[in-house]
Amino acid sequence: MWTVNQDMKVDILRAGIAAPSADNSQPWRFTWGDDHLDVRIDATRSGNVSDTRYVLSDLAAGACVENMVIQGRSLGYAAQVDVFPEAGDELWIARIRWRRDPDGQRDPLAAAIDSRHTDRSFPWRGAIAPSAQARLDAQAERIEGARLCWPRAGREKSMALKLVRLAESLRFRSPALHAELFSSIRFAAGWDAVCEEGLAPATLAVERPMRPAFEAMRRPAVMRVLNRFGAAAMLGWRSAWLPIRLSPGLCLLVVPSAARTDVFAGGRALQRVWLEATLAGLSVQPYAAAGVLSLGFVPVEPHLRQALSRLDAGLAPLCGNGRGLVFLRLGQSRSAPPRRSGRRAMDSFGPG
Ligand SMILES: Cc1cc2nc3c(=O)[nH]c(=O)nc-3n(C[C@H](O)[C@H](O)[C@H](O)COP(=O)(O)O)c2cc1C
Structure with a gap:
């Protein structure tokens, strides 16, 4: 068994946290094992009125996990995602296991992880070709x-x-x-x-x-x-x-x-x-x-x-x-929005 090194942990978590979430609630909790990462919904930041069945949190969790899978691939690791690993635990969304895959194809989407953002301006131009x-x-x-x-x-x-x-x-x-x-x-x-x-x-x-x-x-x-x-x-x-x-x-x-x-x-x-x-x-x-x-x-x-x-x-x-x-x-927006939503510090997302 290999152990996920500290640099990789930081890279993966940074990518996950960059994901979008409804109302910028960032409802994720992360726990590392030797070769895997557990992703849970943060009970203190989910389950509100419009999230009663965790629809918004599940969407945000999916976006977060996808970012981490894409980032892992760009670091030379392939991910296996086990969804809802424990039937009785409604907050435990996924266990992601990585294995080295130096020859695997990098995902070009990794280049957009940091620049993706929500834009609420209008009007927008262009046509979707x-x-x-x-x-x-x-x-x-x-x-x-x-x-x-x-x-x-x-x-x-x-x-x-x-x-x-x-x-x-x-x-x-x-x-x-x-x-x-x-x-x-x-x-x-x-x-x-x-x-x-x-x-x-x-x-x-x-x-x-x-x-x-x-x-x-x-x-x-x-x-x-x-x-x-x-x-x-x-x-x-x-x-x-x-x-x-x-x-x-x-x-x-x-x-x-x-x-x-x-x-x-x-x-x-x-x-x-x-x-x-x-x-x-x-x-x-x-x-x-x-x-x-x-x-x-x-x-x-x-x-x-x-x-x-x-x-x-x-x-x-x-x-x-x-x-x-x-x-x-x-x-196509005329210009990038003047401000983008921030994120909490990495150590607030769990034991790490
Ligand atoms: C599941 C989900 C639902 C969202 N719903 C809305 C919405 O209805 N209206 C809106 O303007 N933004 C919506 N957003 C965007 C979030 O508000 C945004 O991702 C969050 O504030 C973080 O900002 P960022 O996307 O610029 O990183 C949604 C995002 C997610 C993931």
């Missing part, structure tokens, strides 16, 4: 069962827009989702700085004149009053419909079922697609609410449950035989 689309499709399909669906112009595109807008507006209409969303925004950081966990306001692309109103909305009473005047629908339009309408590309990541193994695989595919898009010079913004809410695991207030059924029914024709998890908005 068929060759670029084919490369993104191929990356999703490298993970068994995963694929991308591209709503075509016309009916499908307008249905997709309607669903994403509806889902985003629910995040402001549902008191539980509103509380969760605003608790992840670190207003204390101000509008210029970044923070090492959660969403820094500077990464949200909120227009300067709108910032005081947006900050006031964190109070449930203010949100309730504004919602009487249609604020949630307006916010759904501004945060989803308009940016998507003003971007050349939109696709939906689809997996065979809502089983946790499939969602985890979806996270791996999400990361491969995002890294390939980064290499192709494309900006990416994921929209997870439509897919995640449509699965029916999120305990929203009774008067909003009908909206969840509408999401489920509306997504079905877009997904064919499968479950849509995350929409991705794609295009």
